[in-house]
Amino acid sequence: MTTAVDVSQRWDELAAVKDELAERDWFPGTSGNLSIKVTAVPLTFLVTASGKDKRKRTPEDFLLVDKDSRPVEPGALKPSAETVLHQKIYEKTQAGCSLHVHTVDNNLISDLYFEEGEITFKHQELIKAFQIWEEDGELKVPIVENHADLDKLADAVAERIEPGVHGVLIRNHGITAWGRDAFEAKKHLEAFEFLFSYQVKRELLRR
Secondary structure, eight states, X not given: OOOHHHHHHHHHHHHHHHHHHHHTTOOGGGOOXXXXXXXXXXXXXXXXXXXXXXXSOOTTSEEEEOTTSOBSSOSSOOBOTTHHHHHHHHHHSOOSEEEEEOOHHHHHHHHXXXXXXXXXXXXXXXXXXXXXXXXXXXXXXXXXXXXXXXXHHHHHHHHXXXXXXXXXXXXTSOEEXXXXXHHHHHHHHHHHHHHHHHHHHHHHHHO
């Protein structure tokens, strides 16, 4: 059962994350979308409203949707067109928060390594953000095609989710990262973006 307290608490958590990511300029042109789970059974989650300037905080930033990504209550707000991506993540993982952002670095990496279908990071301190502590540990980030059909795109992302995967790159369309709660999801996203930035600079220095 969803209560006003549950929704209010999760709203504040997601708004705080949005503010931090906006400060990094990770929402160009109103791009990106965020969500946070409110209840698991039945599934309900808050998701960003479509077309909003995410650099500003307003009472209409998010709306509550159900297990089929439909608004729980009628109103003028529409959920992000990519809400189904978040729905699939909640269906396939124990995630409590899911974050999707577009940056130059993650777009470049998704295009450069698309033919390989993934990018693997080794011998990088930041993979410890994903609880990888082994000396020879590695982090794999799958990359999928950017299907215009959002249901097809969501299915493509869902197909690449397996144990040890905490985010999926979409070719020239950013990354969706998740975690057990808002703190972990943001930690994962920050670590991904550090690794992508490092790899882009490394590629440039090779040339």
